[in-house]
Amino acid sequence: MSGIDLTSGEHEKARRMLQEDLIVWFTTVADDGTPHAVPVWFFWDDGKAWVFSQPDTVKVKHVKAGSRVVLHLNAGGEFGDDVVILTGSAEIDPRGAAGVLAGFREAYERKYAAAIADYGMPLEQIGETYSTAIAFTPEKLQAW
Structure with a gap:
């Protein structure tokens, strides 16, 4: 990650949110400039955000076409003042x-245990349904 140091005090909140938050807004752009934003599960590992998707989604099509991506964590805090936006x-x-899950399966299952139970689908089936692995590499971070 060029220019992004999540160990610095300034970005400690961003690091925490990337590790703990369950949902991120994944935004891509179509060839005509139309933005497409969807909430997704994600997993932060070794400087990348991993998103699993059904193969025929708009976001996968846009990523394959080379779209830039924005990840926006839901604003928290009493007044919406916990904001993390990554561009990359x-x-x-x-x-x-x-294949990707093999590297952090236990941590992913811990993070999403309640969501997986609520979804009613075991992780193996989730991995089959959402079989496309998207690796997001951030280049710019905004956080406040």
Whole structure:
């Protein structure tokens, strides 16, 4: 991550939110400039945000076409003052969700245990349904 140091005091909140928040808004742009934003589960690992998706979604199409990506964590705090916005690039990982998950499966299951139970689908089935793995690499961070 060029220019982004999540260990600095200034970005401590961003690091915490990236590790703990369950939902991020994943925004891509179509060829005609139309933005497309969707809330997704994500996992922060080794300087990347990982998103698993069904293969035929708009976001996957946009990533394959080279769209820039913005990740926006939901504003928290009493007055919406916990904000983290990351801008960067994304690519489809050829290993797919199952291959990527092998690297952090236990941590992913801990993070999303309640959501997986509520969703009513075991992680293996989630990995099959949301089989496309998107690797987002941030280049710019805004946080306040």
